[in-house]
Amino acid sequence: MNALAKSCLDIRDLSAVLPNGLRVLRSVSLSVQPGEVRALVGESGAGKTMIGKAVLGVLPPSVRIVEGDMLLEGEDLGKLQPKARRTLIGARTALIPQDPLTALNPSRRIGPQMTDRLVRILGWSGEKADTRIRQLLDEVQIRDPERVLKCYPHELSGGMRQRVLIAAAFAAEPRLIVADEPTTALDVTVQKQILRLIAQLQREHGTAILFVTHDLGVVAKISQKVSVLYAGKVVEEAETAALFAAPQHPYTRALMAATPRYTDPLASLKPVDEAVLAGLAAEIAAADQAWRHPHG
Amino acid sequence: MLLQRFLIRLLTMAITLFGVAVVVFVVIRVAPGDPIAMMLPPGATDADIARLRALYGLDKTIVQQFFIWLAGVVRGDFGTSISLRQDVLGLVVNRLPATLELAIVALLMALAIGGTTAILGARERGTAVEAGIDIASGAALSIPDFLWGLVLILLFGVLVPVFDISGRVSPQLNLPFVTQFYLFESIVRLRFDLTKDLLAHMLMPAVALALPLAAIISQLLKQSLKEVLDLDYVVLARVKGFSETQVILREALKNAALPTLTLVGVQFTFLIGGTVIVERLFSYEGLGNMAIDAVINRDLPLIQGIVLVFALLFVLINLSVDMMYALLNPRLRHG
Known part of the structure; x- marks a missing residue:
């Protein structure tokens, strides 16, 4: 890899702890190149959402970053003043949230919720923002933007709301989008459409995406690179095609074995092996030991 | 549909008022004490x-x-006051504006103090600032309004006499008012010298009434805000680049205000109830002060008139709270 090329996102040795001292992120390193989709996969509690939140500066107050750097297009987020960091994140990144039912403010109409960042953070004119939003609503195949913009969230279906959120995320042409399990809360039939939509917009706009998911099927469909997470630690990192062809880490292999297949559901739904878990526990313990006593 | 709901509402209001009238009428006649015996030598x-x-x-x-x-x-005839020998309706209408002004000023103070501290506490959640606000609101809440009245009289009337502690307005002033809403009229007439004098008299009773309510608003609104501030749409607003203050004011406040609003409606009626004793403490010439005189004198028609007016006020407050609730919550409007 060319060391001079500026990554869209560069995370180096990121560690975060809870108040009780437990590490929830264990020296995580990963990068997302411009226009690339990097999947972050792992079971719930593996810290994949935590990484997304850390990048966007919206970690819960109880989680404290103790080590590591996050560079957004070369700018070290940790070295910026809070206000500068906020504005930078607002201008260059966006979030496609997990649950479209709770991600829109129930007491505000859709229109202002979609334009507020363009107007109030990026300083666009109301007219320009309005045109832009209509253009994006068209791209996410919403055919009656007039009605939708005047709606309150509860007047739209879950799939429609996720389309609205996707449109809003792409509207400001962010360099990086964090997609936090964007299809998990949706109907199975809608999941596919939404995933296809995100993939299509990503290609057309050339936006880099950090795509958080627990679903290897989704990883295969949308990403070029993938990082496999276990207990806040990246256990394997590879090109998506290479990972599926030849998974290196036992945990990755176990995860793949645990993915349900319609042809043989009973045989395919294997829980992760005891031996694999024991190996992971030893690996985590060794990493924590090395982290606490770097010179011993 | 909407008209039907409104008519049902009016009917319930009428039944409530009738019930209040019956209860008051019977209770003050059954209770010991004879107005006639007090009139005669x-x-x-x-x-x-x-x-x-x-x-x-x-x-x-x-x-x-x-x-x-x-x-x-x-027919609009509430009878004649036994002790004052005047038309009850006229007496009540004359005194009501003073009490309304006091209650409204107190409510505005409570909303301003409670709202500001709630927003500040939510923004600084988990810090010493929030702890300080919690302690202050706990203290304000554990002391009832009439005791606050006494404390204020002691502090600013006796120890450091900066405010007038008696009456509604300085007696030597020439009042040009045609209504009894002195404070509002003084503002409309741009007579700010009179506004200042009226406020100086009103400040302490209003603060006494406002403090407990401000504490309730502060605690409840802060709690609701903190809950709302963890929701996804608030997180999304932070990612968009909005500051914590902007997030609270634009995204969180309206949704968090709903439970507080219901409570403020109920508590406002308590506040009006509190005017009875607080007005007495500060010799403020309002309806509450007159109510105490009426009870002491066993002035049956006057007591009935005053209680009925208070009941009407409470019913109207509840109605307006319901209407505001619908206004703030779009999901109710279409239901």
């Missing part, structure tokens, strides 16, 4: 007493008295 003959009783209609049965009174109320 010692040594009045039984014949004198009987004549006076007949004059005020007190020789009839309670049921008869009630329907005579109710028939009058329907």
